[in-house]
Structure formats: C-alpha cells, structure tokens
Amino acid sequence: MTTEALQPSPGSGTASGGADPAPVVRVRDLVREFDDGRVKALRGVTFDVPSGELLVLIGLSGSGKSTLLRHINGLVTPTSGEVEVLGQRVDQLKGGDLRALRRRVGFIFQQFHLVGRATALENVLTGALGRLRGPRYGVLTYPNRMRREAFEQLDRVGLADQAFQRADTLSGGQQQRVAIARTLFQQPEVVLADEPVASLDPESSHAVMEVLFSVCQEDGLTVLCSLHQVDLALGWADRMIGLRAGEIVLDQRAKGLSDADARNVYRRVDPGTAPAEDDAEPTHAPQTSAEAG
Amino acid sequence: MATATEPAGAGAGLPDPGDPIRPPWTRQRAQLWTLGLLLLVLIPIGMWQTGMSPARLIQSVGDLANLVERMWPPRFDEWRRYVDELLVTVWMVIAGTALAIVFSVPLAVLAARNTTTGRIGYAVSRGIIVFTRSVPAIVFALVFVRAIGIGPVAGVLAIGINSIGMVGKFYSDAIEEVDPGPVEAMKATGAGRLQVLVSAVLPQVLSGWIALGLYRVDINVRSAVILGYVGAGGIGLELQRVQGQLAYSRVFAIVAIIFVLIVLVEQISNVVRRALLGAEDQGRKANPYRLTNRIRRQSEEDRAAAEATRQERYRRATAAGQLERGDTLREPWGALRLRKWIFAGAGIVLTIISFGALDISLRRYLDSVGDVGALLALMVPPDFTTNIARTVTELSETFWIAITATGLGILLSIPFALLGARNVAPNRWAYRFSRFSMLAVRGIPELILAVLFVVAVGLGPFAGVLALTIGAIGLTGKLMADALESLPLSKVQEGLTSTGASWLQRTLTGVLPQAVPSMVGVGLYTFDVYIRAATILGIVGAGGIGNLLDSTIGQRQFDRMAGVIILIFVIVYGVERFSGWLRQKLI
Numbered sequence: 045m046t047t048e049a050l051q052p053s054p055g056s057g058t059a060s061g062g063a064d065p066a067p068v069v070r071v072r073d074l075v076r077e078f079d080d081g082r083v084k085a086l087r088g089v090t091f092d093v094p095s096g097e098l099l100v101l102i103g104l105s106g107s108g109k110s111t112l113l114r115h116i117n118g119l120v121t122p123t124s125g126e127v128e129v130l131g132q133r134v135d136q137l138k139g140g141d142l143r144a145l146r147r148r149v150g151f152i153f154q155q156f157h158l159v160g161r162a163t164a165l166e167n168v169l170t171g172a173l174g175r176l177r178g179p180r181y182g183v184l185t186y187p188n189r190m191r192r193e194a195f196e197q198l199d200r201v202g203l204a205d206q207a208f209q210r211a212d213t214l215s216g217g218q219q220q221r222v223a224i225a226r227t228l229f230q231q232p233e234v235v236l237a238d239e240p241v242a243s244l245d246p247e248s249s250h251a252v253m254e255v256l257f258s259v260c261q262e263d264g265l266t267v268l269c270s271l272h273q274v275d276l277a278l279g280w281a282d283r284m285i286g287l288r289a290g291e292i293v294l295d296q297r298a299k300g301l302s303d304a305d306a307r308n309v310y311r312r313v314d315p316g317t318a319p320a321e322d323d324a325e326p327t328h329a330p331q332t333s334a335e336a337g
Numbered sequence: 338m339a340t341a342t343e344p345a346g347a348g349a350g351l352p353d354p355g356d357p358i359r360p361p362w363t364r365q366r367a368q369l370w371t372l373g374l375l376l377l378v379l380i381p382i383g384m385w386q387t388g389m390s391p392a393r394l395i396q397s398v399g400d401l402a403n404l405v406e407r408m409w410p411p412r413f414d415e416w417r418r419y420v421d422e423l424l425v426t427v428w429m430v431i432a433g434t435a436l437a438i439v440f441s442v443p444l445a446v447l448a449a450r451n452t453t454t455g456r457i458g459y460a461v462s463r464g465i466i467v468f469t470r471s472v473p474a475i476v477f478a479l480v481f482v483r484a485i486g487i488g489p490v491a492g493v494l495a496i497g498i499n500s501i502g503m504v505g506k507f508y509s510d511a512i513e514e515v516d517p518g519p520v521e522a523m524k525a526t527g528a529g530r531l532q533v534l535v536s537a538v539l540p541q542v543l544s545g546w547i548a549l550g551l552y553r554v555d556i557n558v559r560s561a562v563i564l565g566y567v568g569a570g571g572i573g574l575e576l577q578r579v580q581g582q583l584a585y586s587r588v589f590a591i592v593a594i595i596f597v598l599i600v601l602v603e604q605i606s607n608v609v610r611r612a613l614l615g616a617e618d619q620g621r622k623a624n625p626y627r628l629t630n631r632i633r634r635q636s637e638e639d640r641a642a643a644e645a646t647r648q649e650r651y652r653r654a655t656a657a658g659q660l661e662r663g664d665t666l667r668e669p670w671g672a673l674r675l676r677k678w679i680f681a682g683a684g685i686v687l688t689i690i691s692f693g694a695l696d697i698s699l700r701r702y703l704d705s706v707g708d709v710g711a712l713l714a715l716m717v718p719p720d721f722t723t724n725i726a727r728t729v730t731e732l733s734e735t736f737w738i739a740i741t742a743t744g745l746g747i748l749l750s751i752p753f754a755l756l757g758a759r760n761v762a763p764n765r766w767a768y769r770f771s772r773f774s775m776l777a778v779r780g781i782p783e784l785i786l787a788v789l790f791v792v793a794v795g796l797g798p799f800a801g802v803l804a805l806t807i808g809a810i811g812l813t814g815k816l817m818a819d820a821l822e823s824l825p826l827s828k829v830q831e832g833l834t835s836t837g838a839s840w841l842q843r844t845l846t847g848v849l850p851q852a853v854p855s856m857v858g859v860g861l862y863t864f865d866v867y868i869r870a871a872t873i874l875g876i877v878g879a880g881g882i883g884n885l886l887d888s889t890i891g892q893r894q895f896d897r898m899a900g901v902i903i904l905i906f907v908i909v910y911g912v913e914r915f916s917g918w919l920r921q922k923l924i
C-alpha cells in the first residue's frame with residue numbers, strides 16, 4: 045500500500061477531473077537547476093491542474109515546492125520543460141505580456157511580503173497595480189471605487205477594523221490575511237500560496253487557512269498551495285502532490301488518502317531503507333540514483 | 338627566547354623566570370601597533386613640513402591673544418547687511434539641497450543594483466555620484482563663479498551638484514537595502530517597473546531619504562557660509578569684505594552670526610527629523626531633557642491617540658455592517674499625519690520661496706548651462722605639466738597638513754571624548770563642559786577657522802594645521818564620545834570600581850582598550866574629512882593645493898585649473914578607498 049502510494053502516477057489527477065478539457069496549469073518535464081547545475085531543484089516535473097481544483101503540494105524543505113510555484117507566475121524561468129498557465133506559455137512570456145498574465149495569477153508568500161510602513165488598506169490596494177496604468181492613480185492615491193472594493197476584501201478576511209493600521213503593527217496572522225485580501229483584490233483566476241502559514245502559530249495557522257481556502261472556494265478559484273500541515277491539507281484539498289528532491293513521488297485525490305501515506309512523502313529516503321530517520325533539514329538531493337538513471 | 342614566541346601557558350608548567358609573559362602577536366595587534374607607531378613618527382615629520390616648530394607654536398599663542406584683543410568687542414553696526422546676506426545663504430542652501438534631491442532620486446534608482454536599468458545606466462550614475470562627492474563644494478563654486486559670474490546662482494549650483502554625490506549614494510544604498518519581499522509581491526500582481534518603485538520601494542526608503550535630506554541641509558549650511566568668500570553669494574561675501582578692510586571686530590561679529598546660524602539649523606533639523614519620523618528614528622539614546630526627545634515622546638503619544646481614533650471610527654463605521662455611502666475611505670487625520678503634511682508643505686513652500694527670494698528664473702539656470710559649457714570647453718585638455726614642481730610641492734603640503742592635523746586632532750580630542758561620553762565622564766560638570774566645547778567648535782566650519790588663523794598667524798600651512806587640529810574637537814571628539822556612549826561599559830566600570838580603581842585607572846585600563854576599534858574608525862574618518870579640507874584650505878591662504886587652484890583661476894589658465902580639479906578628485910577618492918580598505922583590515 046505504502047509503496048504503491050509513492051509511485052508517481054501523473055495521470056491519476058487529471059483522469060478523475062477529466063471532464064475539463066483545458067487545464068488551467070499545465071507543467072511538462074519541468075527541470076530547474078541552480079548554481080550551474082550543481083543544485084537540481086526540479087528534475088522533470090509533469091502535472092495538470094484543472095479549473096477550480098484545490099491542489100496541495102507537500103514535501104520536505106528543499107524538495108522544490110517554492111521553485112515550482114514560482115515558475116507558475118514567471119518569477120523563475122525553467123532550465124528546460126514547459127509551463128503553461130491559462131493557455132499561455134509563461135516560460136516564453138516577457139515584459140507587458142508577462143505582467144498581464146501575472147495579474148491573473150495571485151501569489152501568497154510565506155513571509156507575507158507586505159509594505160510594513162503602509163496601512164493594511166493601502167497594501168490591499170497594491171493588488172490592483174496590474175489593472176492600473178499610472179504609478180498609481182494620480183500618483184498619490186487610488187480611485188474611491190477601488191478603495192471601497194479593497195475595504196470589502198479586507199472585510200471578507202475579517203480585518204475591516206484594522207484598515208488604517210500600519211501593516212507592521214499587525215500580528216502575523218493578520219498580516220497574512222491582509223496579503224490574502226491583496227491577492228483577492230487582484231481578482232486572480234489562479235492563486236498560488238507558498239507555505240502561507242509556516243511562520244504562524246498553530247491557532248492562527250488554522251484561522252488563516254480557513255479564510256484562504258473558503259474564500260477561494262467561494263470564488264471558484266484554482267489553488268496551488270504548498271503546506272506542511274498534512275491534517276489541514278487532507279481536510280481541504282481536492283488533490284495532493286508530494287515532492288521529494290525535485291521529483292513527484294505522490295499524486296492522488298485527497299479523498300481516501302490516508303494520513304500515513306501522505307506523511308511518507310516526508311521520509312528522506314525510500315521507505316524500507318531508513319524509515320525511522322525523520323530529519324527536517326533541507327537536503328540537496330542526497331540520492332544519486334536519479335542522476336545515474 | 339624560544340618560549341617568548343609560544344603562547345603563554347600553552348606549554349607545560351610555569352614559564353621561565355625572566356620571561357616577560359606578553360600576549361602573543363596576532364596579526365591585528367601588529368597592525369594596530371604599526372598604525373600607532375606610524376602616526377607617532379608621522380606627526381613630528383608633518384609638524385616640521387608644515388612649519389610647526391615649538392617656537393612658532395608658542396609664538397602663535399601670543400598671536401592668537403593679539404587677534405582676540407583686536408576682535409573684541411564684536412561690532413554689529415552693519416548688522417542689516419549681515420542679516421540680508423545670511424538670508425541669502427539660507428535660501429542658497431534650501432534651493433541647492435532641493436535641487437540635489439530632485440536629481441538624486443532618478444540617479445539613485447539607476448545606481449542601485451536592484452532597480453537599475455542596465456549596465457550603462459549603472460556605470461554612468463555611479464560615476465556621477467563618485468565624482469560629485471569627491472570634489473568639495475567650494476571648488477564647484479570657484480568654477481561656477483568664473484563661468485556665470487558672482488552671485489548666489491553659482492552658490493546654488495555648487496551646493497546642488499556637490500550634494501548630488503552624497504545624497505545619491507545614500508539614496509541608492511537605501512534602495513539596495515529594501516526588503517525584497519514586497520517588491521516581489523508587487524511584481525507577482527503584474528505591476529510595472531514604476532509601480533513597483535512607487536508602491537514597494539518608496540514607502541520603505543522615504544523616511545531615511547527625508548532624514549538624510551535634513552542632515553544634508555546641516556552639512557550644506559556649513560559649507561555655504563564660506564562660499565561667498567569666493568564670490569558665490571551669502572554671508573561669506575561680507576566676511577571677505579570686512580577681512581579685507583582689516584575690521585577684525587566685524588569679522589568677529591560675522592563669525593558669531595555664522596555660529597548662531599549653524600547651531601540653530603542643526604537644532605531645527607533635529608527637531609524636524611524627530612517630528613516627522615517620530616519613534617521610528619532610534620538614532621539616539623533617550624535623554625529626557627533634550628527638546629528633540631520631548632518631541633519624540635509627543636509623537637509617540639500622538640501616534641497612540643491617532644490609533645485609538647482610527648479604531649473607534651471604524652468600529653462605528655463597521656458596526657452597522659456596512660460602509661456609509663459618502664465614505665471615501667481615506668486615512669483619518671491624526672495629529673501625526675497632520676504634522677507630516679504640514680512639514681512637507683512647509684518644505685515645498687520654503688523651496689519655492691528660496692528660488693523666488695534669490696530671484697533666480699529658470700531662464701537664468703538655462704543660460705548658466707551654456708556659460709558652464711563654454712568654460713568646460715576651455716578646460717580640455719587638462720594641463721598637468723606646467724610648473725609641475727609647484728604642483729608637487731603643494732600636493733605634498735596638502736598631505737602633510739591632513740596627516741598632521743589628523744594626528745594632533747585625535748590626541749587633542751581624546752580627553753574631550755572621554756569627558757563627553759555619559760558612561761565615562763567622572764561627573765556631570767566635566768560632561769557638560771566637554772559637550773559644550775565640542776558643540777562650540779562644531780559651530781565654526783573649518784574654513785572659517787582657517788580664515789581666522791590666517792589672520793592670526795599669517796598665510797601658510799601652519800594656519801591650516803592649527804584650524805583643522807582645533808576643529809577635531811568638534812568633529813573627532815564628538816564622534817568618539819558618541820561611539821563611547823554606544824559601548825556597553827557599565828559592567829567593566831563596575832568590575833574595576835569594585836577593585837578600588839580610580840577614575841583615571843578605570844578609564845585607561847577599562848575604557849580605552851574597548852574603545853580602540855571605534856577610535857580607529859573615527860580616526861580614519863577624520864583623515865578622510867581632513868584630506869578633503871586640506872585640498873581647499875589654500876583657497877583662503879592656509880596652505881595646500883587649493884592655493885594653486887585659486888591662482889590658476891585668477892590667471893585664467895583653465896586647462897591647468899582642470900588638471901588641479903582632477904588631482905583633487907583623485908586624491909580625495911583615493912584616500913577614501915584607501916581608508917575604507919584599512920578600516921576593513923583593522924576593525
């Protein structure tokens with residue numbers, strides 16, 4: 045059972061959502077190397093995400109989750125392989141076209157990445173930059189209509205009271221909710237979230253994930269989220285993909301997936317060789333088998 | 338002998354009797370000793386080179402007393418003229434600083450690695466920054482007075498261009514240090530280049546930029562008071578006139594006025610900085626008696642109050658579950674926000690007034706571009722070779738002035754620093770006396786001091802060395818005292834006090850060793866500043882290459898003048914790089 049679950053089965057995800065003809069995200073043989081090939085962050089990753097799916101990525105630190113997500117909105121370009129998002133080859137887009145695509149793809153960062161000195165509302169407003177033409181609207185301010193929309197998004201994540209508080213005076217959980225509101229205000233079709241709760245305490249983590257997933261479901265958004273909390277993932281995800289050393293080792297519907305199977309992804313080496321060793325250190329691809337093969 | 342090279346106690350048993358038991362020589366210790374010994378050798382040589390014999394020193398005390406006698410009491414009978422010219426100086430500073438800031442912003446964006454457009458933009462902007470920073474303002478003033486005539490326009494341009502370098506460098510450093518997170522987040526929303534700059538970079542750097550702009554006003558006031566001396570407008574013009582008339586009691590009056598202006602501007606810019614930046618500015622330890630700290634506390638209270646109002650307002654707004662129709666959702670006006678906008682508005686109004694008061698039209702600036710261009714044409718190719726013997730003599734004089742004044746200045750300022758550091762001073766009175774002396778010396782720019790010493794002891798490098806040495810109390814002394822105050826000395830002091838050590842013993846054994854790294858840093862910085870000063874002392878007759886610069890301009894030999902300016906740039910820039918390298922090695 046365990047070993048079977050760990051076999052990469054790229055077809056299984058799309059097969060069950062087969063009704064949808066054009067996937068929102070389509071990744072083929074994605075390879076990304078750093079430091080002149082000394083670090084192989086992704087070693088040929090292939091998968092499709094149909095519209096409206098909530099996909100959770102799991103895997104050890106250093107397994108390539110961030111790198112993968114950052115390919116999807118073009119913050120990183122592949123060494124080889126294809127990345128297609130909303131029908132466009134992100135890896136080939138440049139300048140204005142890339143910005144136009146990014147507008148349709150929201151990104152939520154582990155460290156929130158808010159402008160600390162600006163108010164919560166202003167931070168949400170920056171989500172609309174892709175829609176505006178000038179540096180802002182009249183340089184110093186945004187249109188009233190936008191302010192109201194932004195405020196409504198803040199309200200949705202439960203932070204209307206903090207609209208005019210400086211972002212760096214908010215708690216971590218509140219900051220991440222501001223970042224979620226910013227992404228919602230961007231009106232994206234796809235949301236990428238890179239360990240959105242990894243720097244929060246367990247309680248805020250649950251609250252934030254709750255907000256993120258429920259809001260995205262309401263709006264029918266396609267979500268790719270990397271996450272360490274397997275229990276949370278199993279509760280919300282439609283499908284889970286597990287990465288290990290830059291390769292997909294698990295790709296299954298979340299329904300019916302057991303907690304133990306999911307956690308197997310976190311083992312450093314193949315189950316059976318050294319099962320007890322559960323080291324959370326980031327690894328730089330300790331196995332050579334992949335290179336040999 | 339053999340044991341001396343081994344670390345003490347490393348071998349077995351006790352060291353031989355007669356073994357001096359010294360700590361082993363580490364590389365850093367050796368370097369520090371070399372530097373110290375070098376200084377001890379260089380100071381006497383420099384004193385000899387700059388004509389600073391003991392006899393001359395003793396004589397100069399009499400000369401100074403004589404001058405003080407001639408200057409006392411100050412005569413303010415022409416005070417209206419002084420006030421008029423003082424205002425011109427202030428307007429020149431504001432206009433020049435504003436000009437510099439406006440040009441520095443795009444320059445900084447190009448010169449920051451994370452926002453630059455490409456290799457060419459980066460190289461060009463860095464080049465402009467390095468050059469304008471290393472050439473002193475008064476050199477630009479000399480050139481502009483020649484090109485476009487006597488008057489404040491030359492002063493504004495000199496201040497502006499000279500400030501671009503330092504402001505641009507600081508601004509680009511600030512951009513390079515921003516948190517890359519928000520930048521990436523903006524990019525991820527599909528924001529364009531300008532949008533990212535305005536929304537992610539600007540909010541992070543703005544307060545630092547403002548603080549530096551205000552600080553630059555301080556610096557510019559100090560250099561602007563002398564610019565009139567070479568014809569670039571302002572109070573320096575009056576100083577030069579009354580000095581020419583040998584009216585020393587009026588010289589004293591003008592120096593006193595300059596002193597008041599500098600101290601006042603320093604205090605005002607401190608107050609404004611605190612008021613604008615409030616609690617964010619953690620530059621100084623809290624001293625409850627300082628006006629600036631009272632303002633800061635006020636800012637914090639305002640901030641808290643504004644926060645409460647805000648919360649209250651939105652609790653009400655959202656209590657009904659929805660927004661009111663007319664609500665534009667703008668940030669509510671708290672006292673702090675109001676004050677920020679008032680200061681910002683005042684800054685803009687002052688800038689406009691300054692251009693108006695100096696009666697400078699845009700036309701005038703555009704014309705001056707042509708005039709400067711015409712002069713530049715006369716400057717190429719630069720001539721380095723005519724009368725090269727004089728060039729070499731004056732260059733070496735420049736070096737000796739800087740070295741001697743730095744060495745003597747450090748020695749002179751150490752006692753002031755020890756007494757002027759709150760955690761070292763033996764009592765409150767010593768502290769106050771020392772701090773007051775440092776403030777008083779700082780209130781008179783080096784070149785003005787040089788003018789006074791030239792009057793007292795005659796033309797030549799001796800006057801220059803004296804001016805810079807005394808000036809070190811205000812510069813080096815203050816920096817060292819501040820550095821000492823930031824050291825955690827209380828435990829060391831307590832430990833030594835418990836052994837029954839006296840203040841002097843505690844200071845020599847406990848404080849000085851801890852202070853060595855920061856003293857080396859401050860010393861190197863002093864040398865940086867003084868090599869720069871030494872290149873221009875000659876303009877007021879106090880020795881060094883500035884003398885040659887002045888005379889080539891007087892003789893309209895502009896190609897030679899260009900040669901001298903390039904030499905000044907090379908020296909100043911070279912010394913800065915060298916001392917930066919030394920600093921890294923030693924500290």
Ligand SMILES: Nc1ncnc2c1ncn2[C@@H]1O[C@H](COP(=O)(O)OP(=O)(O)O)[C@@H](O)[C@H]1O
Pocket residue numbers: 078079083084085103104105106107108109110111112327328329
């Ligand atoms: N910019 C980079 N430069 C060099 N190596 C990188 C860079 N980004 C990621 N890596 C390497 O790629 C591997 C995957 O990293 P990452 O995608 O951040 O993993 P995860 O998000 O799963 O922790 C790691 O070995 C990491 O060191």
Ligand SMILES: [Mg+2]
Pocket residue numbers: 106109110111238239
């Ligand atoms: Mg990561």
